[in-house]
Ligand SMILES: Nc1ncnc2c1ncn2[C@@H]1O[C@H](COP(=O)(O)OP(=O)(O)OP(=O)(O)O)[C@@H](O)[C@H]1O
């Protein structure tokens with residue numbers, strides 16, 4: 001992909017829309033630094049530092065975290081073990097987060113192994129809450145999640161992005177991918193972007209963009225009123 005230019009300021013939440021297969025998940029994984037994603041041009045600047053050539057480990061240490069669309073199942077590693085690794089020595093809040101995400105019965109199971117679709121999403125967000133990244137990359141948090149669990153997922157994202165604090169008190173920012181827009185009912189997002197033809201084509205109010213997509217479909221993007229696109 002090319003022509004991707006997104007500037008997320010401290011405390012802001014951005015939403016990324018786009019058709020299947022356009023490269024949204026690939027973009028998030030490239031920002032996180034998964035080794036299979038090669039950046040051939042351009043830069044990723046995080047907190048003023050060029051992190052384009054840093055490893056995934058170094059990016060995570062600097063405060064970038066990801067909740068994957070389709071995280072792998074890891075046999076032999078329990079959810080409990082992952083939580084211990086993410087949390088280090090501090091026990092603070094972890095027990096509360098486990099209950100909040102309704103994951104207590106899953107602690108001794110292998111991570112994501114035979115988890116249902118909704119359970120995988122809750123496990124991803126639990127790990128994000130514990131990790132407390134300053135930039136959360138969240139890929140389709142509500143896909144496959146039932147109406148009751150969507151509230152749990154939505155509130156976890158509110159917490160991860162410190163939405164209850166005023167923007168200038170927040171340390172956390174987010175970039176969220178959604179197809180359903182359901183997450184917009186739980187968090188007030190600041191900007192929306194559409195990725196189409198491998199480019200980020202417009203930036204505007206996320207609700208306005210989502211309403212436009214619902215009404216016109218992605219194929220009309222780029223032809224929409226300039227007032228919304230510029
Ligand atoms: N390892 C791979 N080998 C070949 N093609 C790949 C590989 N990984 C991703 N792709 C392709 O890259 C394109 C972008 O994939 P990506 O998962 O980023 O799309 P997406 O915008 O997140 O789509 P969706 O909305 O369906 O999740 C897709 O066409 C996908 O098939």
Ligand SMILES: [Mg+2]
Pocket residue numbers: 024025026069139
């Ligand atoms: Mg995807």
